[in-house]
Amino acid sequence: MALWGGRFSAGSSSMFRQVNDSLPFDQVMAVQDLQGSIVWSRALYKAGVLTADEQKQLALALSELKEQAEQGLLDFSASTEEDIHSFVEAALIEKLGDTGRKLHTGRSRNDQVATDFRLWVRAHVTSLREDLHTVLGALLNVADRHREAIIPGYTHLQRAQPVLFAHWCLAYVEMFKRDITRLEDLTTRLNQCPLGCGALAGTTYPVDRHAIAEELGFDGPCLNSLDAVSDRDFVLELLFCASTSMMHISRMAEDLIFYNSGEAGFLQLGDAVTSGSSLMPQKKNPDALELMRGKCGRVFGALQSLLVTMKGLPLAYNKDMQEDKEGAIDTVNQWHCCLCIAAEVLDSLSLNESRCREAAAQGFANATELADYLVEKGIPFRTGHDIAGQVVLKAIQEGCAIEDLSLTSLQAVCDKIDEDVYPVLQLEYGINKRNILGGTSMQTVSDALDKALSELAAKD
Ligand code: ARG
Numbered sequence: 001m002a003l004w005g006g007r008f009s010a011g012s013s014s015m016f017r018q019v020n021d022s023l024p025f026d027q028v029m030a031v032q033d034l035q036g037s038i039v040w041s042r043a044l045y046k047a048g049v050l051t052a053d054e055q056k057q058l059a060l061a062l063s064e065l066k067e068q069a070e071q072g073l074l075d076f077s078a079s080t081e082e083d084i085h086s087f088v089e090a091a092l093i094e095k096l097g098d099t100g101r102k103l104h105t106g107r108s109r110n111d112q113v114a115t116d117f118r119l120w121v122r123a124h125v126t127s128l129r130e131d132l133h134t135v136l137g138a139l140l141n142v143a144d145r146h147r148e149a150i151i152p153g154y155t156h157l158q159r160a161q162p163v164l165f166a167h168w169c170l171a172y173v174e175m176f177k178r179d180i181t182r183l184e185d186l187t188t189r190l191n192q193c194p195l196g197c198g199a200l201a202g203t204t205y206p207v208d209r210h211a212i213a214e215e216l217g218f219d220g221p222c223l224n225s226l227d228a229v230s231d232r233d234f235v236l237e238l239l240f241c242a243s244t245s246m247m248h249i250s251r252m253a254e255d256l257i258f259y260n261s262g263e264a265g266f267l268q269l270g271d272a273v274t275s276g277s278s279l280m281p282q283k284k285n286p287d288a289l290e291l292m293r294g295k296c297g298r299v300f301g302a303l304q305s306l307l308v309t310m311k312g313l314p315l316a317y318n319k320d321m322q323e324d325k326e327g328a329i330d331t332v333n334q335w336h337c338c339l340c341i342a343a344e345v346l347d348s349l350s351l352n353e354s355r356c357r358e359a360a361a362q363g364f365a366n367a368t369e370l371a372d373y374l375v376e377k378g379i380p381f382r383t384g385h386d387i388a389g390q391v392v393l394k395a396i397q398e399g400c401a402i403e404d405l406s407l408t409s410l411q412a413v414c415d416k417i418d419e420d421v422y423p424v425l426q427l428e429y430g431i432n433k434r435n436i437l438g439g440t441s442m443q444t445v446s447d448a449l450d451k452a453l454s455e456l457a458a459k460d
Contacts, residue, residue, distance in 0.1 A: 032119035108199035131339035138346035143169035159363030193218035196223035207353035270348025302327030
């Protein structure tokens, strides 16, 4: 029977149950529901609602159930209970009879679900931070394996200026580090405890809300009961963190898909993270990367969906809010999988350094160096830019690179150009000139990489 059956004379329709029941998905919060219930039983004992013996029985039975939940031994498939809260209460009553029927005193599923879900998100924040650190490790390792490799740097997907491959890796390190701090920020706001707020107005029993919060590892209790039971900001923030991080993953995936293309040929991916074609025997497709890119759709969708669900909801709890879970659960799964597979892809890739270098040297990517060279000869930059543009045009007409033009050809464009221009046009010159903080010189990148590697090692 439902928890609320007394007032009803007829049962629920099967279609209503299909729409209303959340056990098929909120069962993932079983451990958190049991954790909260154990603490609640203690609060009720301290408030004089339960005897010491009753509390002992409840705590023991709940702990047994929690152990089963942790080991994945609770069988939800045969249950007809509405949600995880009813499931736990029914299991408790089956074990303890009337004593089990006392646990819900002064509590509502509204403060219960808000507490459970915060605990669930908090646990996943911890594991997702670990996943992000795994990707950081994989990026730093692949950068370390190819410290001096040069790739073309792009803007508008046109070759712009050469950069170190390690510099590219460190760009994504910055993004994933921000994702970690974003999760940490979310934890500070999430870590307030709703338990003891009742259905909406607060509970009548004199439970110690500070002690409840502390026992559940929260920084303190939520300060307004109406807000506590109806706030889902922490889910929205999780979904935003996931969306931003998935966007970062998708950009990295897109870069790698392009680098792996036959046209670029900068790198090969491991067999373990690619797949073949049922028809074309030669194919080796970057499916893992494409899926990292593709899964952004459902993750961004979950964020949008919950925002729309929450928009305009009157205070306090409304059943609409049960729609907060499926998207969040799926998002956490997808984000976790994408971070794990991203690390595997990075571990598996082999960089073709000579092909990267060849591509970096093409596309007149040293034209900026020529303009800067002319600045050193006393020519204003805008004029130097124009001269370098004319040199590029000449090289296009002659079908060669800038550095392959003879001095006579170069001087025909500008007589300030001399023999000393040729070393300036070499790949390493342009790279190492950028020895500014955040730039791509060998020294700057090597220092940044060493720093990131030691920070990650210190974290473990
Ligand atoms: N399954 C519900 C949810 O996820 C639990 C809270 C139900 N509360 C209620 N008053 N019906 O939101």
